[in-house]
Amino acid sequence: MTKVFRLTDIDCPVCAGKVQDLISKIDGVKSARVDFLVLKLTIEAEEKDFPAIMKQAEKAVKKIEPDCDIEDWD
């Protein structure tokens, strides 16, 4: 399944690209996309893997943009 999240502060497309690369490499992630202009993070993975993936994704985001959080899209 695919889930959509909102990134709070990410202002640089290069950083967004790095975040995308890091999240794509997390175990269980089938595909990940960061769209930095609409601040959208799309992750495709098995439903049961999401809680574990999101913990690692938070860490990955913080590594690149220390002030950026992941929120639910709605």
Added chain:
Amino acid sequence: MAKKKKKFNKTQRKRLASILSGGALFILGLIFSILKLEIIGAVFFVAAGAAAGAMCVMRAINGIRSKNFFDENTLMTIAAIGAVAIGEYPECAAVMILYQVGELFQSLAVGKSRKAISELGKLCPDTAEVMRDGSFVEVTATDVLCDEIIRIKPGERIPVDCIITNGTTTVDTSPVTGESLPVDAVEGTALYSGCMNLTGLITAKVVRPASESAAARILKLTEQASDRKTASEAFITRFAKVYTPLVCIIAAATAFLIPLVITLFGGNFLEQFAIWGKKSLSMLVISCPCALVISVPLGYFCGLGRASTSGILIKGSAFIDTLAKADYAVFDKTGTLTKGNLAVCGYKTADNITESQLMQYAASAEIVSSHPIAKAICNYYTGELINATVINEIAGKGVEAKFENIGVITVFRPEEEKETTAVEVTANGEHIGTIYFRDEIKADSKEAIQQIKALGIKETVILTGDGTKEAERVKNELSVDKVYSRLLPENKLSKIEELCNNGTVIYVGDGINDSPSLARADAGVAMGALGTDAAIEAADIVLMDGSPKRLAEAIKLSKKTYKTVKFNIIISLAVKISVLTLSLLGFAGMWGAVLADVGMCIICVSNSMRLLKK
């Protein structure tokens, strides 16, 4: 959307703080230098560099920890430390301060554009007044169900798509369609969410819940738009990946390889390293690809956002390029260039009958029919009607009506299909006249075609299922280049395919039965498609109102966006390459390099944001 109440976000506040503290320390350093207290001055310069660059250094350390060595933060840090090492203390501070200024500016610009786009999503009020248990109560707009009755006061926005059940008003549809003239709305008029109710109190029946209403659909489309990337965006993303390592390699080669080669020819390595190492530091200063990378997607983003304020929804930046490069503009005739409803355009009467008599008989007979021909006759004739005793509608033929004093009137379509649409009228079996009809051309079609031609479209084409004579008339009246008539939907599709082989094709249709053509063309444009899901689905570009002039506007805007983005790519590459070359030749110091880079960033980002303006 994001809850951003503060003017600056966390990162932006940190950057601002680093710039201000760095700037203050820098000025102190300058004062001490002027007072010939060089050593104290140097201390302040280094402190300024440290204050401004702390964020940069932290990120560099983070980058190295995650084995990401070619990070622009790392390279900027090396450049600043290098400047201190060779005794260029003011440079160390300047590089860091100006780098932060560039980053902050860029971040604010992105934030501003995002805000402009997301405001489109705020078209709808959060609440609606809905009839529950006999009285109107205020509820959240998303809680309103289909078929419920809502009340909208003058000056309020329409919360959900609905149909007026009571009251008359005028509606400003410009937030949704871009059309600036207010529209009259009466009982039975469909209203779209996001439009503004101007003058009257109305009650209306809900036809779609908030999540499926017009404003929500528009927002969804704009948010998805960035999913389809252009060739330029893909290029710049790939370029960004190799750019920083490339600059790094060039700088390293300059610092180490060149002195080494010179040493082999008898030079002193340390002496040469001091000269070339300094040059390489200027190169590191331009290692951040952000300015270059940001202005391209930002340009498209602003172009898409600007288009949507005119009621032009473009489903991906790729279609901006298609519109900008289009060779053929192909139009469906009915409903696109013409109004799609028939109007009386002429008549022939038998000798013993007047025009008003003919029209009166015909209108009185047709009054209850809902056929387009009947409507055209009744719209044309505004005089008194005679009451018929019996009216029979004969499917596929017309109507037959009995009147007390006149007898039997028939209004029949001729058996063999003629070039123009017409009906024969008889009274008691005797022919009394013929009425001719045609599809009215939209008021601004002609101007639209002229504008489209002036924008450099090679050929304008009409495709229609109608007869040759009618098609030729429309072609000549609008001065369209070519027309293909009597086409079935599948013929239209093969015509589009033929044109696609020769160039880039825009196809404009109303989306009613030409979805295959919309999908096949390089850019399928659905017109006046506010209400139809199928058209929005099949088309690449949706024009919210029915005016063909919007297409001209869309092409114009796309060309502007395309040019802006191209200019940005060229100027940023040119600046980066010049700085590299000038540094190598020894003409650009760190000051020059960082100023050029930050200046270029500001120019490109501002240039992209210019697209947002009307």
